Amino acid sequence: MDLIDYQDQGQFYSGHVACAGCVEALALRVILNTVGQDAIAVVPPSCGAVICGGYPNSSLKIPALHTSLESAAATASGVKRALVTQGKPDTTVLCLAGDGGTYDIGLQALSSAAERNEDILYVCFDNEGYMNTGGQKSSSTPLNAVTGSTPTGKASRKKNLIEILAAHRIPYIATTSPGHLNDLAAKVEKAKHIRGTKVIIVLIPCLAGWGVADDNAVNTARLAVDSGVFPLIEVEDGLHYTITNDVKNQPIDDYLKQQKRYRHLTEDQVNNLQEDVDQDWQRLQIKVSNK
Amino acid sequence: MTDKNNNMLLSGNHAVAWGVRLARPDVSPVYPITPQTPILEKITEFKSAGEIDTELLTPESEHSAISACIGASLTGARVFTATSSQGLLLMHEMLHYAAGARAPIVMFNVNRTPASPWGFWPDQLDSLSQRDTGWVQLYTETPQESLDSVIQAFRLAEVSRLPVMLNHDAFYVSHAMEAVSVPSQQMVDDFLPKIKQEFVLDTNKGSSFGAPIDQQTWNRSRQDMAAAMAEISGLVSSIGSDWNQLTGRNYDPLESYRTKDAETVIVTMGSMCGTVREAVDAMREKGIKVGLLKIRLFRPFPAEDIRQAVEGIPNLLVLDRNYSPGMGGIVHQELKSALFGVKAPPKVHGLLAGVGGVNVSTTKIEQLVTHYQNIEPSLEPVWVE
Numbered sequence: 241m242d243l244i245d246y247q248d249q250g251q252f253y254s255g256h257v258a259c260a261g262c263v264e265a266l267a268l269r270v271i272l273n274t275v276g277q278d279a280i281a282v283v284p285p286s287c288g289a290v291i292c293g294g295y296p297n298s299s300l301k302i303p304a305l306h307t308s309l310e311s312a313a314a315t316a317s318g319v320k321r322a323l324v325t326q327g328k329p330d331t332t333v334l335c336l337a338g339d340g341g342t343y344d345i346g347l348q349a350l351s352s353a354a355e356r357n358e359d360i361l362y363v364c365f366d367n368e369g370y371m372n373t374g375g376q377k378s379s380s381t382p383l384n385a386v387t388g389s390t391p392t393g394k395a396s397r398k399k400n401l402i403e404i405l406a407a408h409r410i411p412y413i414a415t416t417s418p419g420h421l422n423d424l425a426a427k428v429e430k431a432k433h434i435r436g437t438k439v440i441i442v443l444i445p446c447l448a449g450w451g452v453a454d455d456n457a458v459n460t461a462r463l464a465v466d467s468g469v470f471p472l473i474e475v476e477d478g479l480h481y482t483i484t485n486d487v488k489n490q491p492i493d494d495y496l497k498q499q500k501r502y503r504h505l506t507e508d509q510v511n512n513l514q515e516d517v518d519q520d521w522q523r524l525q526i527k528v529s530n531k
Numbered sequence: 532m533t534d535k536n537n538n539m540l541l542s543g544n545h546a547v548a549w550g551v552r553l554a555r556p557d558v559s560p561v562y563p564i565t566p567q568t569p570i571l572e573k574i575t576e577f578k579s580a581g582e583i584d585t586e587l588l589t590p591e592s593e594h595s596a597i598s599a600c601i602g603a604s605l606t607g608a609r610v611f612t613a614t615s616s617q618g619l620l621l622m623h624e625m626l627h628y629a630a631g632a633r634a635p636i637v638m639f640n641v642n643r644t645p646a647s648p649w650g651f652w653p654d655q656l657d658s659l660s661q662r663d664t665g666w667v668q669l670y671t672e673t674p675q676e677s678l679d680s681v682i683q684a685f686r687l688a689e690v691s692r693l694p695v696m697l698n699h700d701a702f703y704v705s706h707a708m709e710a711v712s713v714p715s716q717q718m719v720d721d722f723l724p725k726i727k728q729e730f731v732l733d734t735n736k737g738s739s740f741g742a743p744i745d746q747q748t749w750n751r752s753r754q755d756m757a758a759a760m761a762e763i764s765g766l767v768s769s770i771g772s773d774w775n776q777l778t779g780r781n782y783d784p785l786e787s788y789r790t791k792d793a794e795t796v797i798v799t800m801g802s803m804c805g806t807v808r809e810a811v812d813a814m815r816e817k818g819i820k821v822g823l824l825k826i827r828l829f830r831p832f833p834a835e836d837i838r839q840a841v842e843g844i845p846n847l848l849v850l851d852r853n854y855s856p857g858m859g860g861i862v863h864q865e866l867k868s869a870l871f872g873v874k875a876p877p878k879v880h881g882l883l884a885g886v887g888g889v890n891v892s893t894t895k896i897e898q899l900v901t902h903y904q905n906i907e908p909s910l911e912p913v914w915v916e
Contacts, residue, residue, distance in 0.1 A: 278734050295745075303736060303739060304742070306739065318601060319602040356590070
């Protein structure tokens with residue numbers, strides 16, 4: 241992964257309806273400007289669909305197809321195949337989905353597209369829940385987090401989508417963050433030039449859904465990385481793991497304290513979460529060294 | 532093979548695949564299901580032999596197959612898919628989506644009983660229960676008609692910007708073989724130039740499909756669909772007539788067979804039309820004044836054509852190979868609503884005949900005519916076993 245000389249080319253218009261302070265809009269701006277004009281977006285219902293805009297407006301300079309919640313990867317496959325028949329194989333087909341549309345209802349179609357290695361760039365804005373419908377749990381919601389449908393804290397772990405995707409042996413999987421925009425732009429640029437299925441998961445601290453202060457989403461996103469809760473990685477061909485920001489220098493405590501969804505945690509629960517993060521980090525190190 | 536017409540012995544499903552081959556779709560997402568699978572297999576065979584150039588997609592479900600169809604169609608590709616029963620029902624959400632987005636997809640559905648209980652028998656409930664999704668629906672009687680209809684359906688879809696669903700009955704048509712005249716590639720190419728769609732995803736334009744809208748715009752989108760639906764019956768006739776010029780085989784929304792002086796006309800769709808045709812001939816031999824009204828176009832329901840076709844006929848006997856629980860035969864219901872308010876309407880008998888694929892023989896049809904032609908219609912659906 242090489243850092244790029246990022247330029248804003250006006251691919252994302254102002255006037256969109258993201259919540260004030262939302263870092264999904266920030267990430268989207270960098271993604272769209274890195275992908276450029278030779279692209280078609282496929283957008284299932286999500287916060288992203290709202291940010292992309294309602295008729296007759298669009299905050300995207302590229303065309304967008306708003307599809308159904310579970311069908312982003314399948315719809316995008318169709319778009320790409322049509323482009324191939326028209327002699328436009330280089331046009332990027334860009335899915336802009338949420339975690340509900342990716343980890344949950346859209347996983348079947350995504351798995352199938354990955355199995356066929358369809359030439360699409362699939363971005364998952366992972367705010368760890370159904371935040372656009374008012375904040376219910378998804379299978380991406382982490383252990384103990386309070387949502388509208390887990391009022392005492394979620395009893396099960398966050399689904400490990402990276403490992404699921406890696407098992408498909410697709411050419412490129414990455415995690416990235418609106419707190420590390422250089423990393424984000426570099427990964428999008430790299431993915432753009434790879435043929436086959438590429439999936440980029442962007443952790444989006446949700447102001448309303450996580451209970452984060454309006455001016456604190458970037459900081460929270462950085463703490464997720466610095467504490468090792470959300471390591472920034474690349475997985476190539478499902479086998480080769482790289483940590484692109486190899487720093488884990490913060491206890492989880494500081495990350496949790498930014499968020500109301502963890503306000504109810506006991507000391508034991510915090511310790512357990514810390515243990516989980518430490519073990520996951522160790523496992524990741526082993527994967528990285530296995531390359 | 533490609534420069535002249537050929538007679539081939541084909542099953543209904545292989546006739547469909549030949550129609551698809553000749554129509555040259557750019558993208559074909561398909562998922563297997565009995566009894567549709569021979570369509571998929573034949574297309575795949577053509578593809579692997581290098582005889583067609585379509586992009587084949589084999590996703591994990593019919594839901595993804597139709598989603599891929601929508602994506603490809605809205606990018607400007609000519610698109611085909613095929614399914615049956617459970618597969619069509621799994622597509623349901625995206626059938627609405629495709630029609631709303633005005634994606635000119637052509638689909639072939641093989642009519643089969645929906646579960647539960649599991650069955651693989653000819654019954655039209657699968658597609659009839661999709662009648663409100665905004666797809667044009669046609670029902671075919673023979674392999675020849677299935678092949679001809681596939682080719683015509685692409686023109687119908689691309690001119691009207693409505694998706695078209697063709698249907699034939701499981702096994703009775705899908706797997707039954709008959710001699711089929713396969714038109715030449717040149718003739719089909721001339722008949723079916725690709726119509727450039729006005730609205731497609733285009734990287735030179737920032738326009739979107741399907742973005743959230745206000746109430747008035749949604750409402751207007753349905754009025755636009757209504758306007759397109761209003762053109763369909765005329766288009767089916769004019770396209771069928773153009774096809775007739777080339778092949779000598781004419782197609783209309785309806786077919787009236789020996790109905791001119793008929794006292795009783797049997798109304799039905801799909802494979803049952805073939806049996807009724809034979810029964811009509813046999814009864815005519817005996818001097819019984821009976822005819823057949825075949826409904827080929829079911830959506831939009833050709834109400835005006837039907838009113839004209841049945842004018843002056845005293846008795847209609849509707850044979851429904853489907854059952855809408857709590858109401859009755861769907862063709863019967865639609866027919867009655869088309870005739871409501873006309874002066875001197877015919878008596879309309881609604882018979883649930885052949886539901887679940889039960890065989891309805893020519894003898895049975897003769898018995899039904901004899902029994903029902905002189906009695907008052909029941910207000911309730913009548914089961915025929």
